[in-house]
Amino acid sequence: MSETDNQPTSEIPRPRPPRRVGLSGKLLLLTIPLVMIAGMLIYVPAIANFRMNRLNDRLAAANTAYESFNKVAKQATEIAEANFAAATSVAKESKKQRAAA
Numbered sequence: 001m002s003e004t005d006n007q008p009t010s011e012i013p014r015p016r017p018p019r020r021v022g023l024s025g026k027l028l029l030l031t032i033p034l035v036m037i038a039g040m041l042i043y044v045p046a047i048a049n050f051r052m053n054r055l056n057d058r059l060a061a062a063n064t065a066y067e068s069f070n071k072v073a074k075q076a077t078e079i080a081e082a083n084f085a086a087a088t089s090v091a092k093e094s095k096k097q098r099a100a101a
Contacts, residue, residue, distance in 0.1 A: 021029070
Protein backbone atom coordinates (compact mmCIF):
# COMPACT_ATOMS: atom_id res chain seq x y z
CA MET A 1 0.00 0.00 0.00
CA SER A 2 1.08 3.42 -0.72
CA GLU A 3 0.58 6.51 1.31
CA THR A 4 -1.87 7.96 -1.14
CA ASP A 5 -4.29 5.12 -0.56
CA ASN A 6 -4.79 6.05 3.11
CA GLN A 7 -5.37 9.72 2.47
CA PRO A 8 -8.90 11.03 1.94
CA THR A 9 -9.72 11.99 -1.57
CA SER A 10 -10.69 15.53 -2.34
CA GLU A 11 -13.29 14.51 -4.91
CA ILE A 12 -16.92 15.14 -4.02
CA PRO A 13 -19.07 12.10 -4.67
CA ARG A 14 -21.49 12.64 -7.52
CA PRO A 15 -25.17 12.56 -6.70
CA ARG A 16 -26.98 9.73 -8.38
CA PRO A 17 -29.46 10.74 -11.07
CA PRO A 18 -33.09 10.30 -10.08
CA ARG A 19 -34.40 6.88 -10.79
CA ARG A 20 -36.78 6.82 -13.71
CA VAL A 21 -40.10 5.03 -13.65
CA GLY A 22 -40.14 2.12 -16.03
CA LEU A 23 -42.98 0.83 -18.15
CA SER A 24 -44.42 -1.28 -15.33
CA GLY A 25 -44.39 1.74 -13.00
CA LYS A 26 -46.15 3.87 -15.60
CA LEU A 27 -48.75 1.17 -16.10
CA LEU A 28 -49.28 0.95 -12.35
CA LEU A 29 -49.63 4.73 -12.05
CA LEU A 30 -52.21 4.67 -14.84
CA THR A 31 -54.12 1.67 -13.47
CA ILE A 32 -54.59 2.99 -9.92
CA PRO A 33 -56.63 6.10 -10.85
CA LEU A 34 -58.65 4.21 -13.44
CA VAL A 35 -59.62 1.56 -10.89
CA MET A 36 -60.56 4.28 -8.39
CA ILE A 37 -62.72 6.04 -11.00
CA ALA A 38 -64.41 2.76 -11.93
CA GLY A 39 -65.12 2.09 -8.26
CA MET A 40 -66.69 5.51 -7.85
CA LEU A 41 -68.84 4.96 -10.96
CA ILE A 42 -70.25 1.87 -9.26
CA TYR A 43 -70.38 3.19 -5.69
CA VAL A 44 -72.16 6.52 -6.27
CA PRO A 45 -75.21 5.08 -8.06
CA ALA A 46 -75.44 2.33 -5.44
CA ILE A 47 -75.66 4.96 -2.69
CA ALA A 48 -78.30 6.90 -4.63
CA ASN A 49 -80.30 3.70 -5.17
CA PHE A 50 -80.09 2.85 -1.47
CA ARG A 51 -81.34 6.32 -0.51
CA MET A 52 -84.22 6.15 -2.99
CA ASN A 53 -85.27 2.74 -1.65
CA ARG A 54 -85.08 4.02 1.92
CA LEU A 55 -87.14 7.08 1.03
CA ASN A 56 -89.75 4.95 -0.75
CA ASP A 57 -89.97 2.62 2.26
CA ARG A 58 -90.48 5.54 4.63
CA LEU A 59 -93.09 7.02 2.30
CA ALA A 60 -94.95 3.69 2.18
CA ALA A 61 -94.88 3.45 5.98
CA ALA A 62 -96.20 7.00 6.31
CA ASN A 63 -98.96 6.25 3.80
CA THR A 64 -99.96 3.12 5.73
CA ALA A 65 -100.03 5.08 8.99
CA TYR A 66 -102.17 7.80 7.37
CA GLU A 67 -104.65 5.25 6.04
CA SER A 68 -104.85 3.56 9.45
CA PHE A 69 -105.46 6.85 11.27
CA ASN A 70 -107.99 7.88 8.64
CA LYS A 71 -109.87 4.60 9.09
CA VAL A 72 -109.83 4.97 12.89
CA ALA A 73 -111.11 8.55 12.64
CA LYS A 74 -113.91 7.45 10.32
CA GLN A 75 -114.91 4.66 12.71
CA ALA A 76 -114.82 7.04 15.68
CA THR A 77 -117.02 9.51 13.77
CA GLU A 78 -119.52 6.79 12.90
CA ILE A 79 -119.65 5.63 16.54
CA ALA A 80 -120.11 9.21 17.78
CA GLU A 81 -122.91 9.84 15.26
CA ALA A 82 -124.61 6.58 16.26
CA ASN A 83 -124.37 7.48 19.95
CA PHE A 84 -125.72 10.97 19.26
CA ALA A 85 -128.61 9.56 17.23
CA ALA A 86 -129.40 7.07 20.02
CA ALA A 87 -129.26 9.80 22.65
CA THR A 88 -131.58 12.09 20.67
CA SER A 89 -134.07 9.27 20.04
CA VAL A 90 -134.12 8.45 23.76
CA ALA A 91 -134.62 12.13 24.56
CA LYS A 92 -137.49 12.39 22.07
CA GLU A 93 -139.15 9.28 23.50
CA SER A 94 -138.86 10.55 27.06
CA LYS A 95 -140.29 13.92 25.96
CA LYS A 96 -143.23 12.14 24.35
CA GLN A 97 -143.77 10.05 27.51
CA ARG A 98 -143.76 13.20 29.67
CA ALA A 99 -146.18 14.92 27.34
CA ALA A 100 -148.51 11.90 27.38
CA ALA A 101 -148.47 11.63 31.15
